[in-house]
Amino acid sequence: MFIIQSSNYLQFLAKFGIGGAHPGGINLSKALFEHENIQRGVDILDVGCGTGQTAAYLASFYQANVTGIDVHPLMIEKARQRMQKTHLAVNLIEGSIEQTSIEKESFDFILAESVLAFVNQQRALQEIFRLLKKGGRFIAIEFTLPATLPSQLAQEIQQFYGFESLLTKKDWVTLLQQAGFHNIRIQKNKSISSQHEFHFSQHIEPELLDVMDEHMTMNEKYGKYLDYRIYSCTK
Template identity: 75%
Template sequence: MVFIQGSTYLEFLAKFGVGGAHPGGINLSKELFKAESIQQTSHILDVGCGTGQTAAYLATHFQANVTGIDINPIMIEKARHRMKKTRLPVNIIQGSIVQTSLPNESYDMILAESVLAFVDQQRALQEIYRLLKRGGRFIAIEFTMPELLPSQLVEDIQQFYGFNALLMKKDWVVLLQQAGFHNIRIQKNKSISSKPEFNFSKDIESALYDKMDQHIAMSVKYEKILDYRIYSCTK
């Protein structure tokens, strides 16, 4: 998960060291990877890698060449500590997916687990497209509005989470197509879930505990509104 300046929600995720915060959690990620052709020679970029839970799984289970990128220094520190502790050769770099210094066509697969809603989607997708090899795969698990919502409600949700935008399924498809992706597949799988893991920082402000309680309340209140879809496509 990436960090957006001023988003207390993402600060809460970083300080609590929440891994698998995306819908479906690590169990959904594992299920999605079964459908992909991941080899030991595969080069994979985990966008908004957070504490590195998914990146570590890819390196362990597939022995793939994995790179994680995140803009939040706290998440970076926790991800690097995970890789050092588990002795995994995962490269963790600090930066934003909106603009990187990574070489063109470097990766066979790129994934973004609940990341793009927080950034400039158009610029991020253009960068992801640039970084993918020809025929490379992109997988995103993203918040998706099931229907057009009242503007005030959208604004309230965006302010709380720090979303750059709340999009409907058709909006995501247009953005993916504009970036150049094809073979776009959309899935909805709510039968798979997993509990998040936590890696707490030493000093956590009391306001962040309040944010956690508010997030739980929001999740219950807007369960049908805060929906998500899985988007997979090819360059």
């Protein structure tokens, strides 16, 4: 078992303030929400909220009570700036979804947009299950391998992105079931895309300027492996 070294990818996302970095971006998120029963005043948790693009949309469009959590302090700072500017009362927490101090069964709906690949998935899913109300809904847009990869190739992908582990569709379903979720539905929708949103920091380290080029190179080299699925399920 190799140790994943610190990745510049997440720091790049934070310093560039990229909103909608997940596959499909905000437009895919909006399309998914249309098929959920999101009523005014429901309690929603946005896991790995980043700069708060999705959280702000849920608070403004659905008038939901939204909480965002993110482990990166700069992401939380930029999310707070967004909420102040738009006058949205979104509760923002700096911390990890692997373990929180939030009271159990606090949310009707929880989402994670390209977040769980970066954490311990088992601990994170157990915490998400704990935080959901009975009958609550969970949606995750997550990196999903089409097949098991040779170790050297897997190591290169993990080290660049900083992924905790690389999972197949079967792996994800197993983890969701072990956490207690049921009615698991899996989708693949590549017809929806979005333009990235940027909220640049004043100072950006020179090495981070190369990360986008490296990301494009990774996509060209391993494009057929860098896939995702949409997982929706119920507590």
